[in-house]
Amino acid sequence: MVTGWFAGEGNDFRLLGTRCSACASVFFPREDHHCRNPSCRGGELTEVPLSRRGRVWSYTDSRYPPPSPYVTDPELSWEPCAFIAVELEAERMVVLGQAAPGVTVADLAVGLEVEVVPGVLHEDAETTWMTWHWRPTGVTA
């Protein structure tokens, strides 16, 4: 689906951004062409893993199936999917993602610590498309 946005398995799973060698700005999704800091003279952009853990900036859910191009199974009833916007302290940025399966808005609170884990976006007979999920720390599912 998208290449180079994340890598690794289990505890080594990380979102991948890029960092400007001149001003240290970090970008996610990755920015591979030009640093977007308007005061920066423009440095080389190199891949950098983002912090694995962060704090919930806000959260919500989707009680109705999103339209295409999101892929849903019309045969199955829609299970609400939670979303978490996560503040990463080191990068000083907020990254949105789906919550791990089974995590609902009732499990969440602004400020709660969460970690990034690998997840399945969609699968068919031939392919499994992977993605990232946010999951409260201390929860194993």
Added chain:
Amino acid sequence: MTEEVAVLGAGMHPWGKWGRNFVEYGVAAAREALADAGLKWRDIGAIVGADTVRGGYPGHVAGATFAKALGWQGARVTSVYAACASGAQAIDAARAQILAGLADVVLVVGADAAPKGFFRPAGGDRPDDPDWLRFRILGATNPVYFGLYARRRMAEHSDTPDDFARVKVKNSAMGALNPRARYRSRVTAEEVAASAVVADPLRLLDICATSDGGAAVVLSSMEYARRHGQAEPVRILAVSTVTPRYPSTVLDLPDIATDSARAVEPPGETFRRSIARAAYEEAGLGPEDLSLAEVYDLSTALELQWYEDLGLCGEGEGVKLLRDGATALGGRIPVNVSGGLASFGEAVPAQAIAQVCELTRQLRGVAGDRQVPGARVGIAANQGLFGHGSAVIAVR
């Protein structure tokens, strides 16, 4: 401070789900605006169309589409696309042509025929488009972002879902007085609470619908207005169309992440706030001068955010302003007396023009049952995708 332009005419097609082509709505609005201005289409030197992507591209480019439908007469033509800010940027383009002396009198038209349900990106596999990506990878609809903002307000300012519902109650009461609104019944807090959750904590009646609609204004130079017997027309003093400043630290549609503030300290104000400030500076006015405001209440919670971003109250004080009745008809600073998006639903490129139509009626003192007594200064504010947002200030 820039020079002023006159609003000679305003027209609208009622909002609703009419199931017709967007051109029809735009032409109806244009003809009404021309009649209101006392002008004929042949008198118009330039037309600016606010584009609709679903109906308008490819195949239709709004400026020329409306010009053809009204009858080719050789006018200068411009088309503008800026998502929800398209209408305001169309007004800005018209104003710039007038102030530059390229045209004396300009017709601005926006119209849309919205699809049912959630807005969605154009089709195809387009992983280089952030709007496509947020749907494909996250399934993050517009209400998901509204839900995030609402929950954040609850955590930061202790707003409650009851407070959000109160916005809908207020706006529906005013929309009930507006014959152009799609929804014309008063809604109770109980009805909001009984409606289905769409994106926690927001319910169906907290979120604006998608609608068909059209709106148009006729703008001219002040000299042209005087020549046509309008010595004291409604005037536009400012159109703010600024972009955000890096690093933009509030997660915004359609982005998956904010800018990083690691290398550069964030600006002292958010993007939405900068839209309003730029308009105030251009107009040489401040929030204390306002008689009314029309804001993009895409959700009830977002209206509260606008109170603070427009400087109608301090940060976190939006709910207090609402509870005190200041933003209702008869209050200190009525907000969305038209009924807002809560009563209209959203017809994307028409909406910001419709806001200016409402300001025009209010400032002329012809808004009927929803008239703000003695209205002298109004602001309209909106925000679209991709760092687009605008504010228009009009006076009488």
